[in-house]
Amino acid sequence: VLPDELTIIERYFRPLAGEGAxxxxxxxxxxxxxxxxxxVVTTDMVANTVHFxxxxxPDMVAQKALRVNVSDxxxxxxxxxxxxxxxxISADIKEDWLTAFAQGLKHDQEHxxxxxxxxxxxxxxxxxxxxxxxxxxxxxxxxxHRFGGRPxxxxxxxxxxxxxxxxxxxxxxxxxxxxxxxxxxxxxxxxRYRVPEPRTALAPALVEFATAAMDxxxxxxxxxxxxxxxxxxxxxxxxxxxxxPDGLAKDFEAPVLARLxxxxxxxxxLAAVAPRKATAFQLAARAAGVTVTEIGALTEGTDxxxxxxEGRPIPLSRRAYVHGRGEGGA
Amino acid sequence: VLPDELTIIERYFRPLAGEGAxxxxxxxxxxxxxxxxxxVVTTDMVANTVHFxxxxxPDMVAQKALRVNVSDxxxxxxxxxxxxxxxxISADIKEDWLTAFAQGLKHDQEHxxxxxxxxxxxxxxxxxxxxxxxxxxxxxxxxxHRFGGRPxxxxxxxxxxxxxxxxxxxxxxxxxxxxxxxxxxxxxxxxRYRVPEPRTALAPALVEFATAAMDxxxxxxxxxxxxxxxxxxxxxxxxxxxxxPDGLAKDFEAPVLARLxxxxxxxxxLAAVAPRKATAFQLAARAAGVTVTEIGALTEGTDxxxxxxEGRPIPLSRRAYVHGRGEGGA
Numbered sequence: 001v002l003p004d005e006l007t008i009i010e011r012y013f014r015p016l017a018g019e020g021a022x023x024x025x026x027x028x029x030x031x032x033x034x035x036x037x038x039x040v041v042t043t044d045m046v047a048n049t050v051h052f053x054x055x056x057x058p059d060m061v062a063q064k065a066l067r068v069n070v071s072d073x074x075x076x077x078x079x080x081x082x083x084x085x086x087x088x089i090s091a092d093i094k095e096d097w098l099t100a101f102a103q104g105l106k107h108d109q110e111h112x113x114x115x116x117x118x119x120x121x122x123x124x125x126x127x128x129x130x131x132x133x134x135x136x137x138x139x140x141x142x143x144x145h146r147f148g149g150r151p152x153x154x155x156x157x158x159x160x161x162x163x164x165x166x167x168x169x170x171x172x173x174x175x176x177x178x179x180x181x182x183x184x185x186x187x188x189x190x191x192r193y194r195v196p197e198p199r200t201a202l203a204p205a206l207v208e209f210a211t212a213a214m215d216x217x218x219x220x221x222x223x224x225x226x227x228x229x230x231x232x233x234x235x236x237x238x239x240x241x242x243x244x245p246d247g248l249a250k251d252f253e254a255p256v257l258a259r260l261x262x263x264x265x266x267x268x269x270l271a272a273v274a275p276r277k278a279t280a281f282q283l284a285a286r287a288a289g290v291t292v293t294e295i296g297a298l299t300e301g302t303d304x305x306x307x308x309x310e311g312r313p314i315p316l317s318r319r320a321y322v323h324g325r326g327e328g329g330a
Numbered sequence: 331v332l333p334d335e336l337t338i339i340e341r342y343f344r345p346l347a348g349e350g351a352x353x354x355x356x357x358x359x360x361x362x363x364x365x366x367x368x369x370v371v372t373t374d375m376v377a378n379t380v381h382f383x384x385x386x387x388p389d390m391v392a393q394k395a396l397r398v399n400v401s402d403x404x405x406x407x408x409x410x411x412x413x414x415x416x417x418x419i420s421a422d423i424k425e426d427w428l429t430a431f432a433q434g435l436k437h438d439q440e441h442x443x444x445x446x447x448x449x450x451x452x453x454x455x456x457x458x459x460x461x462x463x464x465x466x467x468x469x470x471x472x473x474x475h476r477f478g479g480r481p482x483x484x485x486x487x488x489x490x491x492x493x494x495x496x497x498x499x500x501x502x503x504x505x506x507x508x509x510x511x512x513x514x515x516x517x518x519x520x521x522r523y524r525v526p527e528p529r530t531a532l533a534p535a536l537v538e539f540a541t542a543a544m545d546x547x548x549x550x551x552x553x554x555x556x557x558x559x560x561x562x563x564x565x566x567x568x569x570x571x572x573x574x575p576d577g578l579a580k581d582f583e584a585p586v587l588a589r590l591x592x593x594x595x596x597x598x599x600l601a602a603v604a605p606r607k608a609t610a611f612q613l614a615a616r617a618a619g620v621t622v623t624e625i626g627a628l629t630e631g632t633d634x635x636x637x638x639x640e641g642r643p644i645p646l647s648r649r650a651y652v653h654g655r656g657e658g659g660a
Contacts, residue, residue, distance in 0.1 A: 004652045025560050026476050027402040027544050028372035028466075033363055041447055042358035045416035045461060047454040072357040086375035086416075086461040117371055124377040124459060131375060131416040131450075131461030136358075146356050214357050230355050322334045 002093060008121050012102040018082065018115025029117035031082060037137035040078035044068045045131040052194065053171055058097045060194040061128065062104030068217065069134035070112055071198035071267040075215035077144040077207035078136030080200060082117040086131040088124035101128075112200060142207050149212035149231035149272035155296040156271045156281065158199045161220050163245040164265025167193025177256055178248070185247040192245075196267035202292070205284035206271055213271040219262040220295075222320020223270055224305045228298065231272070235305035237261075237296040239314055254315060261307065264321035272298055332423060338451050342432040348412065348445020359447035361412060367467035370408035374398045375461040382524065383501060388427045390524040391458065392434030398547065399464035400442050401528035401597040405545040407474040407537035408466030410530060412447040416461040418454035431458075442530060472537050479542035479561035479602035485626040486601045486611065488529045491550050493575040494595025497523025507586055508578070515577040522575075526597035532622070535614035536601055543601040549592040550625075552650020553600055554635045558628065561602070565635035567591075567626040569644055584645060591637065594651035602628055 003011065009024055017023050020030040033039045046065045048054060070080050085105070089098075109115060114134070138144070166178045167189040178186070198215070206213050212231050216223045221237065228235045244260065271292070273281045278294070285292040296305075307314055333341065339354055347353050350360040363369050376395045378384060400410050415435070419428075439445060444464070468474070496508045497519040508516070528545075536543050542561050546553045551567065558565045574590065601622070603611045608624070615622040626635075637644055 006652060022475065022477075025556075026406070028370045028406045028408070028473075030468075030473055031369045031371050033369060035365060039361045039363060039369075040358045041361050041414060043414040043416050043448055043461075043463060044450045045418055045452050047418055047452055049455055050452060076356070076358045078358070084371060084373040084463050086373050088375055088377055088459055118373055120374045120461075122375050122377055122380060124456070125379055126454070126456035129418055129454060129459055131373075133373060133414050133463040138360075143358075143360055145352065147352075226355075322336060 002095060005121050008098060012098050013116065013119055016102065016105055016109060016116040018117065021117050024118065031117060031135060034137065036140050038140055038143050040073055040076050040136040040138050040143055041133065042069050042072040043131065043133040045129065047129040048127060056194055058100040059104030059107065061130065062101045063108050063195045065130040065132050066105065066108045067196045067198050068267065069132045070200060071196060071215040071217065073134055073136035074198050074200045074203050075144065075213050075269050076136065076138060077142060077203045078138040079203060080112045080114045081135045081137050082115045083132050083134040084117055085119040087119065087121045088127045088129040090124055090127040093128065139207055144206045144210050144213045146212055146214045146227050146230035149227060149233060149298050151233045151298050151300045152275060153211055153272035153298040154275055154278040154294055155235060155237065155298060156273060156292040157216065157220065157242065157295045158202055158269040158290050158292050160243045160245045161266055161268065162248060162260030162263065163189050163192040165260055165263025166245065166248065168265065181247045189245060193265055196265065198267055199269045199290050201288040202269055202285055202290045205281055205288060208284060209273050209277045209281035210271040211274060213269055216266040216268045216270050218264050218322065219320040220266065220270065221262050221305070221307055221316060225319055227270060227272065228305055231298065232302065234299045234301040234303045235296055236299055237305055237307045239307060239309040241293060241295045243293045258314060258316050262316060262318050262320055332425060335451050338428060342428045343446065343449055346432065346435055346439060346446040348447065351447050354448065361447060361465060364467065366470050368470055368473050370403055370406050370466040370468050370473055371463065372399050372402040373461065373463040375459065377459040378457060386524055388430040389434030389437065391460065392431045393438050393525045395460040395462050396435065396438045397526045397528050398597065399462045400530060401526060401545040401547065403464055403466035404528050404530045404533050405474065405543050405599050406466065406468060407472060407533045408468040409533060410442045410444045411465045411467055412445045413462055413464045414447055415449040417449065417451050418457045418459040420454055420457040423458065469537055474536045474540050474543045476542055476544045476557045476560035479557060479563060479628050481563045481628050481630045482605060483541050483602035483628040484605055484608040484624055485565060485567065485628060486603060486622040487546065487550065487572065487625045488532055488599040488620050488622050490573045490575045491596055491598065492578060492590030492593065493519050493522040495590055495593030496575065496578065498595065511577045519575060523595055526595065528597055529599045529620050531618040532599055532615055532620045535611055535618060536599070538614060539603050539607045539611035540601040541604060543599055546596040546598045546600050548594050548652065549650040550596065550600065551592050551637055551646060555649055557600060557602065558635055561628065562632065564629045564631040564633045565626055566629055567635055567637045569637060569639040571623060571625045573623045588644060588646050592646060592648050592650055
């Protein structure tokens with residue numbers, strides 16, 4: 001039988017508690033913020049069958065819950081500081097699950113320089129459901145926003161686009177061209193769906209060079225819609241330049257390509273950079289170990305961004321992954 | 331059909347967004363903290379059938395989700411500043427529910443001086459589940475902890491003890507002496523279970539006078555266990571002094587009284603105060619509009635606190651409400 005709430009906290013979460021958490025023995029934590037930074041705060045909730053799959057390794061569930069938040073911090077130019085976690089578990093969970101879940105948190109705390117500041121553990125009818133609130137520090141007055149982009153700015157994407165979408169399709173056994181991939185590519189894509197790679201190393205370059213940025217979590221096209229709407233402009237995305245994961249060719253049938261461009265779970269960064277700073281941004285990104293690729297530009301107007309291949313709009317049946325009633329899986 | 335995630339945010343949550351939330355149009359919020367305060371952070375998750383009942387009015391669900399967090403801030407001597415909310419809803423939710431839920435948040439934002447800084451809305455298989463992270467400001471270096479109490483300190487409880495327990499019993503139709511209460515008392519107790527009354531007005535007096543404090547959320551006795559454990563001492567609680575809600579008599583059968591003393595959802599404050607400051611604390615509390623009652627004292631030793639009536643220990647079948655596997659209702 002699973003131990004009670006207090007025992008779970010003591011056994012699995014207390015060892016993770018950092019400065020200001022008072023060993024999770026108090027009603028609240030204290031977050032000390034340096035005077036020369038802005039405190040950036042984000043929250044995301046992930047749920048079984050919606051953001052991860054039943055039977056997914058619990059350490060990876062923990063990592064995903066943290067990383068979707070860390071990705072938001074990175075996109076705002078913020079360095080990760082600390083987090084709060086609320087965990088709802090149901091009666092089917094075993095202690096093994098909690099052990100591995102805590103190991104996932106521990107790994108990522110160390111990996112990203114995060115500390116646990118507080119949390120809550122409850123029993124729910126259907127779990128797991130995990131809500132994380134993450135704190136980051138951006139240089140004072142220099143948090144990067146979705147607004148601020150200007151027509152003429154170069155649009156960059158970090159990493160590759162579509163790995164999360166393909167990884168999920170593979171995990172669900174959906175038929176598609178990904179079935180023909182070599183096993184090691186398939187494994188990498190499935191892992192990437194389960195464990196995003198937030199681009200924290202890119203944060204300083206965003207602060208230095210980007211006029212606007214956001215993390216790509218609901219599909220490149222739809223997220224570009226959001227950035228341009230916030231910035232009061234439009235954009236043209238050149239699909240031929242969008243970097244796809246290893247082994248995925250651009251000569252996929254159009255519907256497959258469209259799906260990669262509009263599917264969730266990339267957790268890459270979309271950034272707008274003034275043309276005269278574009279080269280410096282690319283160099284700074286490379287120096288930080290992150291590949292960024294020019295995929296288009298911001299343009300005048302308020303129309304939704306154009307998505308072009310060889311100069312012609314490509315057909316899109318949707319622009320973004322949007323969580324809707326009863327919709328699952330991303 | 332319920333609108334999608336983005337429409338829900340736009341329609342119901344954007345109107346609640348405060349300074350630093352960027353109209354919920356960004357990946358993260360910014361929390362500006364005055365230089366002369368400590369930032370106090372707490373998180374609590376509430377779930378359907380566990381912390382509230384199916385069919386509970388949605389404005390009250392929202393209020394409970396906020397208030398269990400505000401109660402923690404108050405106990406730490408912190409003034410409420412802002413909050414993040416993650417909401418998981420399932421397909422049985424209607425727009426009416428969201429309208430009323432947002433109204434509950436709006437009411438309490440204004441009531442407690444909170445602003446919404448960010449959030450996340452997802453669809454889950456079984457909801458609603460609500461995770462709130464709340465931020466408060468305590469005078470620098472003066473956050474009140476569970477530790478810090480000393481033998482000899484006077485123990486105070488705010489308000490009354492047991493209203494949440496009786497309110498829940500009434501809502502569930504459990505037989506008991508509460509059935510004989512007048513209708514207006516019953517209504518007040520049920521409302522109190524659904525909508526706690528965090529003692530924010532008491533925060534300055536706690537900062538000024540308390541050596542240790544915590545909110546009473548899992549039962550007076552068990553929470554006193556936690557305060558004394560953190561403070562490295564024991565305590566004696568004089569049951570005859572514990573204030574009960576209107577209409578509930580102390581001559582209840584012992585098991586009923588024991589249940590009130592160990593049931594959850596009081597959201598009152600337990601505070602330890604040095605004897606020479608006890609009168610000043612009571613006066614300050616009264617001036618703030620909060621009744622505090624002396625219910626015992628901290629004592630030497632590390633045994634669990636004694637719970638005494640007329641000087642003799644009373645029988646307790648449990649010391650606290652503890653969320654356990656499959657256990658519901660508090």
